[in-house]
Amino acid sequence: MSDMDASVVIPARDEGSRLERTLDSLIAQTFDGRFEVIVVASGTRTLAVARAHPIVDRALIDDSRMGPGTARNRGAAAATGDILLFTDADTVVPPPWVRRHCRHYATPSVAGVGGPLRPLAGGPAHRVRFRLLSDWWYRISWPLGFVQQPGSNCSVRRSAFEAVDGFDESLSFLEDTDLSLRLCETGSVVYDSGCPVRTSVRRHEREGYLPLLLAYLVGYLEYALPGRSPMRDHFS
Template structure:
């Protein structure tokens, strides 16, 4: 698999996007790599268009959430391997290579990795380790796979077979995609492939309220005919 596309949704992220794109510019990858930014907000669009790593910028006219933006980016992408990260996230230099290495196993259709906070604050470091690494290590083996939207990838063939992200979900769209990808093959958790991402939501909302909101979302997702529709995540 020699071609890969990175899709970055960016809604009003001018202050953070350059740092994300800088990290993609430094990727150690021996195949064809393209970067597609799906953006809204004039300053964010300008930042995306001016950055040398960007191959294509799409205007996110619908502003219907990251799932819709990611689907639009995939529609314009050419890579056989699709990678997703966010505009407030920094990926390591071998991020694309580490995701691609799993594709050497034909049965693997998706990969997810852990999250680390960009901040050095000990509280965030510990809680991210617990909730965005060890939680995955426990839940993945029992079948509850949860590729985080800012550190995940999928084979194009599998992504298209399951219909991409469900645009009706205001959140948990990444978990939903992960669970549907399982119908096509193996979804792997690679604990050696972390990314650093913003802890602003955790700072603003608090870890406990976020945990409870996601817990309720998981329950709603698991009940037939229900979906996580809390306005908090719209």
């Protein structure tokens, strides 16, 4: 929406060359309104890239290195936009990305928006696995109430973000899912299947798809147990 201000927040830990590619993709945005870019960086090379890039409005030093949730909260605190968009420093967003997210907020009840992930590199096996795990899984789980905005492709209405106190910084894993479920208390969270981003497959290649899937399943089960996480209320 042309009358909205948006802020893009990028946590970046030791991501020099990858961050530059992410920032380059933001230059091509077709958004009619105003948007700013805030990078929360740790690592000398990463900070230098953020400070030198013309699209970046603010480059904050991440001294804590406590994880993406903490870095995103810090970036959000410095942001001025009505809509907060989050992506990662190893991710490339398409030209309509900001516009696609922001258009959903013309509906006052919308608190957040998420979209699918695609692999930045790799062959057909990566594409199929991403389609299953980072698109169709969301299409199935969201209508059932298990909303999971991926941290590299999500946005939040600022007022809703502040109402739920942002990301839970005590969580080092699934902090984006936790935020998504808490946002449902304030309004609707939309899945836009036509707004994908392309992200790195390095973690999948390093750890393997099956171990990652099992880790997420264990994480979901642990958070569902009483006393483990605010998410438990959404599993009861």
